[in-house]
Amino acid sequence: MPKTPNYDAKVKSILNATQPGERVCELTGEKWVMDEEEIGWYKKFNVPPSKRSPLTRMKNICGFFVMYQFWYQTHPETGKKFITVVHPASGFKALPDPEWFGNDYSSVTRDIDLEVPGLDMILSLQKEIPFPGTKFLKEPINSISLASLGDVNSYFVMACRSRNAFYSADALDIEDVAEVSMSTQVKESYHVVQSHRIYKSNFILESRDCITSSFLFDCHNCEFCFGATNKRNRKYLWFNEQLSKEEWERRMADVNLSSSSKLEDYRRRFHDLMVEQAIWPDNFGEKCTNVIGNHVNNATDCSYVFNGLDGPFRDLHYCTYCYGNSYDCVFVGAPVSANTCYYTNTPVNASRVKFSHFTPDCQNVEYSSYCFNCENCFGCVGLRYKKFYIFNKEYSEEVYWNKLDEVKCAMLDRGEYGEMLPLSFAPTYLPDGGGPMVYMMKNEELEKLGGTIYPPDSEGASGVIGDVGEMKTVDDVPDRIDDMGDDWAGIPIYDPEYKRRFAYVKPELGFYRKLRIAAPRTHFVKRVLNLIMEQGSAIFFETTCGKCKTSVITTKHKDYPSRTIYCRTCYLHYLEQHG
Known part of the structure; x- marks a missing residue:
């Protein structure tokens, strides 16, 4: 029935x-x-x-994706500042996780009023109930981190399991690194994207099992290489030129990545190499059958999926950042071991969730946000271990279904029901979120979807960095890391392009000296956002294989809009000949 x-x-x-x-x-x-x-x-x-x-x-x-954001909020009771993903100018409040999970927000309710738009009632709940501010999955140790999976002695890392790491996002088992994204098992390395099992290497993209190398793209099992694209099991390459061990070491003796100006020269040269020689497959993925996607692994019968990291995945359509055993999901962002979800964001170990944002361990939930272990709930915010709630108010099972029928009919008749929560419900700074980072959205597009744009530093969101009287600009930073003593730690530096201040920390400067890498001159948030965009966007388009001219579907890339793309067959043949 x-x-x-x-x-x-x-x-x-x-x-x-x-x-x-x-x-x-x-x-x-x-x-x-x-x-x-x-x-x-x-x-x-x-x-x-x-x-x-x-x-x-x-x-x-x-647009709800945080991506990489750290903001200061003022505690509503103590007045102390704490770091959170929730921007204070968003209109939403936050609490540190231990306090949030110690509270019960089921007393904050709204009575059903069929004359009032349902989304308005949900938004009013969301503005009254704070968000869990740090989203720890495992408590970090001596770290500045958010959405931690278990961080130790790390600075400004998000969704990581790390040790002694700086400025990284969505990375697991990384140690003694800086600027790592969408990667696993990376050690003593710098600037690594979509790569795995990397050791003592810098500026690595789409690579596997490489050590003691720099400036690699799509390289597997390479060692002692400096500038290489699409290589397998190689040594002593210099911008794709095969050298003897002696000649390679002679050239490397003249390399100086500890100078910012010289480092930028090498980065430009590597970019030119990518444009001129790199071959891109239509999908950087493995173990896929009947799949349209990019960066998708271990998937079957999926279409328009971007970043499916592990799997197994089955029957996912229009999904991004997928994890675990996820299946039967359509229009979902970050399904994590989720199934039978529709038009929703971050259902974690969840089933039959629709039009919601962040619903771990929930079933049969609609139009809800930050609910945990809930079942049969509609229009709820901040609930845990609840059943049969509408707008945070509990009903008997029989009454719940009758009331739900009335509410859904009213919302359907008004044209409310059937679309995702608008971006006015997002608690983060939208220009640095998933819309621009994953879908290259402009501010005007964010506003069309209900988002509000405000200055990132508004309402004290960036806190106070050092003595403003000592403020320097990025042009004041010495060219060579050897000319930067620990006295540079804590000095506020203004990034005119990003229009925000940042400061180096003492362990960070030690890391650059150890790796002989020049100190970067861009705000660390902007660096990580650029790092994330190096993997490309999730915007799919149809093109032709650069070799056989068959039709392929792949994703757009801001940095390489005219890159050479091969179908899977031609790509593998190219590797056999040139890898």
Whole structure:
């Protein structure tokens, strides 16, 4: 027997009348073809057809991604500052995790009023109930970190399991490193993206099992290489030129990455090498069957998936940053061992979640945010271990289903039901979030999706760095790391391009000296955001293989918009000949 018969009848009538064909996005004017498969998804999840294009939907979902943000909030009771992902100008409050999880927010409720838009009621709850500010999955030790998976002696790392690391995001088992993203098992290295098992290497992209090397792209099992693309099992390469051991060592003796000006020269040279010689596969992924995606591993029957890190994945469509055993999800950002979720963001160990943001261990939850271990909840915020709640108010099981039917019908009739929470619900600074970083969104697009743009330093979000009277600019930073003593630690430095201040910390300067790397001259947040964008965007487009001219689908890349892309067959053949 259906739980919500009136809503079900309304949606069935809408879906029966829905025919395949061209549609126009209500927000952007983008055209797309709504095919039988898409209509089948609506029927499967019992939802009305979206009025927004698939790309707009994914931009909305991923606009909630934090990516890499550290802000100061003022504790509402003690007045002390603490670091959080929640920007104080967002209009939302936060508490340190231990305090948040020690509270019960089920006393903050809203009565059902069918004349009031449901989204307005949910937003009012979200503005009253604080967010868990640090999102620790494992308590860090002596670290400045957020969403920690277990950090020790690390500075400004997010979603990492690290030791002695600086300025890194989404990286596991990293040690004595700086600027690492979407990578695992990296040690004594600097600036590593989408790479695994890297040791004593710098400026590494899309590589595996490499040691004592610099400036590598798509290299596996390489050693003693300086500038290489698409290589396998190689030694003593110099910008793809094969050298003898003696000649390679002679040239390396003249390399000086501890000078900022010389380091930038090598970075430009490597960029030119990438443009001129690098071959990109349509998908940097392995163990995939019938998959359209990029950076997807261990997947079957998936389409338009970006960054599927481990798997197994099955029947994921329009999903990004996927983890664990996730399946049967459509239009989902960061499904983590999730299944049967639709148009939602960060369902962790969750099932049958729709139109929600961050719902760990939840089932049958809709239009909710930051709820943990909840089941059969609608329009709720900040609940834990609850069942049969609507707008944070508890009902008996029978009454819950009757009330839910009424609420969903009212929201459907108003045109509210069926789209994701707007970006006005996002607690982070949107220009540094997932919209621009993953989907190259401009501020105007963020605002169309409900977002608000404000100065990043507003309401004391950046805190106070050192003595403002000692403020320096990035041009004042010495060219050579050997000319920077520990007295540079803590001095505020203004980055005019990013329009924010930063400061070096003493252990960081020691790290640069040890690796013989010049101290960077860009705000550390901007460096990590640039690092994240080095993996490319999640915007899919159709092009042709640069070799055989067959059609392929891949993703756009801001830094390499005209790169040479090969289909899988031609790419593997190229590696056999040139790798």
